Amino acid sequence: MRLQQPIYVKKPVKSIRLRITATDVPESSSVLITDVQLQAGELATGVVPNALEAGTKQLGKQYRNGVVNNRMTLVALSNADAAAPVRMRVINAKGETRIGSYRYGKLNGTAVTDARQHLASKGWGRPPTITERSNLNLEAFATGRLHLRLAWNERE
Numbered sequence: 529m530r531l532q533q534p535i536y537v538k539k540p541v542k543s544i545r546l547r548i549t550a551t552d553v554p555e556s557s558s559v560l561i562t563d564v565q566l567q568a569g570e571l572a573t574g575v576v577p578n579a580l581e582a583g584t585k586q587l588g589k590q591y592r593n594g595v596v597n598n599r600m601t602l603v604a605l606s607n608a609d610a611a612a613p614v615r616m617r618v619i620n621a622k623g624e625t626r627i628g629s630y631r632y633g634k635l636n637g638t639a640v641t642d643a644r645q646h647l648a649s650k651g652w653g654r655p656p657t658i659t660e661r662s663n664l665n666l667e668a669f670a671t672g673r674l675h676l677r678l679a680w681n682e683r684e
Contacts, residue, residue: 540652587682596668596676602627604664610683613643614656614664616676623671628656635674644681 544566550559590612592604606612616627621635632639632651641648643655658664658680668676 587684590680590682592678594676596627596670596674598668598670598672600668602664602666602668602676604658604666604678606658606663606680606682607661608658608682608684610660612658612680612683614658615642615644615679616640616655617679619675619677621670621672621674624669625671625674626669627676628666628668629653630655 546564546566548561548564553559587608590606594602596602604614616630617638617640618625618627618632618635619638621632621637621639623634625632625635625639630641630648630651630653632641635650639648639650641651641655643657648655656664656666664678
């Protein structure tokens with residue numbers, strides 16, 4: 529069974545203390561906690577291996593471009609055999625901007641975040657990673673319209 533409980537914060541988290549309790553459990557039963565996963569972002573996407581640690585080979589580059597409006601669901605089509613970290617470049621953004629679970633904060637111009645290089649010009653959160661054999665789905669929140677460029681190297 530997977531239990532999900534989102535935690536919303538307005539600034540970067542420095543530490544987390546987790547307490548797990550079970551209530552209203554009959555005396556004849558038991559509760560076994562075998563695995564706990566804490567993950568940044570709003571979506572529970574499961575385990576995503578680090579592409580560099582997994583020993584996969586880098587293949588061709590992939591690019592996706594588009595104009596983004598507030599509360600838009602973005603889908604970047606991919607069918608890669610292995611997980612791939614994504615580079616996002618937000619252009620002509622004005623005001624509060626969030627793409628997926630990555631929060632850029634208030635922008636006036638351009639910002640870049642790169643999951644592979646672990647770099648970001650502004651903001652906080654976790655840049656997206658495309659999981660194997662699936663598309664990248666991102667929810668966009670923006671004060672105004674902006675241009676978004678996604679780039680990644682498919683991996684095998």
